[in-house]
Amino acid sequence: MRSAGAVRFRDPQIEMAHGAGGKASRRLVEGLIAPLLGGPLLGPLMDAAVLELGAERVALTADAFVVRPLRFPGGSIGELAVNGTLNDLAMAAARPAALVVTLVLEAGLAASVLEAEVRAIAAAAERAGVGVVGGDTKVVEHGKADGMYITTTGLGIVDPRARLSPAAVRPGDRVLLSGPIGDHGITILLARGELDFEASLCSDTRPVLPFVERLLDVAADGLRWMRDPTRGGVASALNELAVDTRLGVGLLEEMIPLRDQVRGACELLGLDPLHIANEGQFLAVLAPEVADAALAAVRATPGGEAAALIGEIRTEPAGAVLSTAPYGGARIVDMLVGDPLPRIC
Amino acid sequence: MRSAGAVRFRDPQIEMAHGAGGKASRRLVEGLIAPLLGGPLLGPLMDAAVLELGAERVALTADAFVVRPLRFPGGSIGELAVNGTLNDLAMAAARPAALVVTLVLEAGLAASVLEAEVRAIAAAAERAGVGVVGGDTKVVEHGKADGMYITTTGLGIVDPRARLSPAAVRPGDRVLLSGPIGDHGITILLARGELDFEASLCSDTRPVLPFVERLLDVAADGLRWMRDPTRGGVASALNELAVDTRLGVGLLEEMIPLRDQVRGACELLGLDPLHIANEGQFLAVLAPEVADAALAAVRATPGGEAAALIGEIRTEPAGAVLSTAPYGGARIVDMLVGDPLPRIC
Numbered sequence: 001m002r003s004a005g006a007v008r009f010r011d012p013q014i015e016m017a018h019g020a021g022g023k024a025s026r027r028l029v030e031g032l033i034a035p036l037l038g039g040p041l042l043g044p045l046m047d048a049a050v051l052e053l054g055a056e057r058v059a060l061t062a063d064a065f066v067v068r069p070l071r072f073p074g075g076s077i078g079e080l081a082v083n084g085t086l087n088d089l090a091m092a093a094a095r096p097a098a099l100v101v102t103l104v105l106e107a108g109l110a111a112s113v114l115e116a117e118v119r120a121i122a123a124a125a126e127r128a129g130v131g132v133v134g135g136d137t138k139v140v141e142h143g144k145a146d147g148m149y150i151t152t153t154g155l156g157i158v159d160p161r162a163r164l165s166p167a168a169v170r171p172g173d174r175v176l177l178s179g180p181i182g183d184h185g186i187t188i189l190l191a192r193g194e195l196d197f198e199a200s201l202c203s204d205t206r207p208v209l210p211f212v213e214r215l216l217d218v219a220a221d222g223l224r225w226m227r228d229p230t231r232g233g234v235a236s237a238l239n240e241l242a243v244d245t246r247l248g249v250g251l252l253e254e255m256i257p258l259r260d261q262v263r264g265a266c267e268l269l270g271l272d273p274l275h276i277a278n279e280g281q282f283l284a285v286l287a288p289e290v291a292d293a294a295l296a297a298v299r300a301t302p303g304g305e306a307a308a309l310i311g312e313i314r315t316e317p318a319g320a321v322l323s324t325a326p327y328g329g330a331r332i333v334d335m336l337v338g339d340p341l342p343r344i345c
Numbered sequence: 346m347r348s349a350g351a352v353r354f355r356d357p358q359i360e361m362a363h364g365a366g367g368k369a370s371r372r373l374v375e376g377l378i379a380p381l382l383g384g385p386l387l388g389p390l391m392d393a394a395v396l397e398l399g400a401e402r403v404a405l406t407a408d409a410f411v412v413r414p415l416r417f418p419g420g421s422i423g424e425l426a427v428n429g430t431l432n433d434l435a436m437a438a439a440r441p442a443a444l445v446v447t448l449v450l451e452a453g454l455a456a457s458v459l460e461a462e463v464r465a466i467a468a469a470a471e472r473a474g475v476g477v478v479g480g481d482t483k484v485v486e487h488g489k490a491d492g493m494y495i496t497t498t499g500l501g502i503v504d505p506r507a508r509l510s511p512a513a514v515r516p517g518d519r520v521l522l523s524g525p526i527g528d529h530g531i532t533i534l535l536a537r538g539e540l541d542f543e544a545s546l547c548s549d550t551r552p553v554l555p556f557v558e559r560l561l562d563v564a565a566d567g568l569r570w571m572r573d574p575t576r577g578g579v580a581s582a583l584n585e586l587a588v589d590t591r592l593g594v595g596l597l598e599e600m601i602p603l604r605d606q607v608r609g610a611c612e613l614l615g616l617d618p619l620h621i622a623n624e625g626q627f628l629a630v631l632a633p634e635v636a637d638a639a640l641a642a643v644r645a646t647p648g649g650e651a652a653a654l655i656g657e658i659r660t661e662p663a664g665a666v667l668s669t670a671p672y673g674g675a676r677i678v679d680m681l682v683g684d685p686l687p688r689i690c
Contacts, residue, residue, distance in 0.1 A: 014454040019484030037477040049478035056399045062498045064447040102409040111357040118381045132382040133394035151496035153407045230687030
């Protein structure tokens with residue numbers, strides 16, 4: 001679908017924005033990394049790669065986590081590193097079979113901090129019923145990492161009912177969002193104490209596989225596409241969908257679940273909530289005939305009560321996302337540009 | 346075999362030695378990480394985890410690379426990151442099916458340096474006939490990494506002929522080493538320019554799967570155990586074997602292939618070549634009746650000409666490695682203690 005080579009990477013050096021999940025990230029991956037590594041399938045563009053292995057379809061993914069601070073309301077890097085990778089598998093409709101965790105530790109890190117994160121990794125893996133089967137640990141000099149960076153690899157078995165592909169997306173399909181957006185990004189920002197703003201927000205980090213299983217039960221091959229809107233937010237994920245399908249996405253702004261505190265922080269900071277990262281939400285494109293049943297199924301699953309159908313797939317504007325406000329007026333929602341909230345995962 | 350919980354981690358903070366592959370690394374993994382993550386199978390102790398997936402036996406591994414400098418005679422971090430992971434699969438007798446690469450990039454990294462390493466990754470993967478099917482890229486602030494850290498995940502299919510296990514090792518088994526030791530570690534040390542010593546050494550980074558395939562052809566289940574002696578060197582790998590099997594390893598010092606330049610550098614620095622890291626060598630334990638044929642097979646494979654049988658498995662000294670010098674005299678070879686050569690991979 002994606003035309004490899006259409007994007008050129010001309011930036012002379014790496015900037016924070018290249019890791020933000022928006023336009024610069026896409027330029028780096030599509031313009032430099034993917035062409036050299038042999039194909040447009042690589043990179044953050046796909047949450048997980050799906051491979052045929054004997055009679056099984058397996059999904060393989062790996063994600064690096066560099067969030068700071070290491071602990072924040074609602075979670076920590078260890079929990080995030082497991083949930084994030086599990087969610088990439090879930091977006092490929094894959095149940096986890098094994099995790100591998102690699103740690104880059106900074107010399108001088110308190111053993112108690114490491115122990116807390118290993119416990120968080122263990123708890124998140126146990127919650128998902130998957131084992132950590134291997135790992136690797138490297139140590140770099142003091143100052144050469146922020147306590148720790150974690151990369152988590154996930155291997156999963158794809159549900160045989162799943163038929164996910166951007167190629168399956170049709171005009172008239174509905175877009176489901178699992179819950180309120182922006183909690184994770186704004187929580188991290190507040191946890192850094194750089195902002196004179198109080199809010200009782202928590203990261204939304206959680207595994208989303210339980211929702212995906214209910215969706216497969218009710219929608220089967222009416223479930224066309226899924227993505228967890230992490231870095232770059234809902235806007236970047238839906239823009240990638242629009243580009244990949246050459247279709248348009250029409251959003252109904254008032255249908256998008258959003259906490260007042262996130263809305264307030266975004267207004268204060270001049271940020272669009274659609275650009276803020278989430279760590280426990282997902283987007284799904286559903287055939288119109290199964291959309292209502294799918295929404296009911298997600299809402300009936302604990303933690304899915306705020307799910308909503310937030311828009312639909314259209315032929316126009318091809319390759320773009322158009323958001324309509326409640327009292328008229330519409331705007332093109334672009335991918336994230338720059339990096340307003342660095343290192344949120 | 347290994348008694349989990351026997352090791353306690355009491356160190357108050359992380360030090361460079363915890364990443365060196367020797368005693369401190371083992372204490373960290375066995376005393377803290379593995380018990381919390383639910384078992385003694387985890388960590389650098391195993392090069393790759395082997396899982397049953399439907400009818401297939403698959404191997405899964407991930408390794409973090411933080412070598413500095415990024416480029417050195419004979420290789421670079423990108424090539425090392427692919428070969429190192431391929432070799433962990435090879436040590437499980439697994440052929441690679443897919444790689445996933447995650448990058449942590451430092452803001453300010455020249456795009457040309459990144460491009461060179463992505464090219465190195467692509468070339469090493471192509472040489473091994475395996476695709477890079479996915480990845481992830483994060484960016485941290487200038488000063489928070491040394492250009493880049495890479496984690497490489499490998500998924501492989503285990504050769505059905507392989508019956509590798511420390512439990513299969515018997516007294517009388519022979520120990521094969523694939524070639525000269527210490528080239529990688531000493532090359533990295535010299536590349537840092539911290540040493541007033543000139544040598545025309547190159548890293549030995551290379552994939553070792555071609556040798557493993559020949560070994561399986563001639564030895565089948567006479568091939569008991571393999572390990573690539575990276576961090577911590579041959580001494581640490583064989584000590585782990587000795588501890589895991591509760592048997593002894595007897596080495597014949599004069600049989601160990603070693604370049605004069607590595608010997609000279611080690612004498613100058615007071616290092617034991619058996620503690621120096623390798624990135625293109627492996628150790629194999631073979632049943633005595635197949636050992637000579639196995640040696641001939643490795644020697645007949647390009648790059649294996651210097652392979653040697655360097656010792657044998659004995660009942661004594663149980664749990665330890667004893668090295669015998671050419672003109673009499675024997676010494677216990679311990680695991681690496683401390684970190685004389687930090688960040689060599």
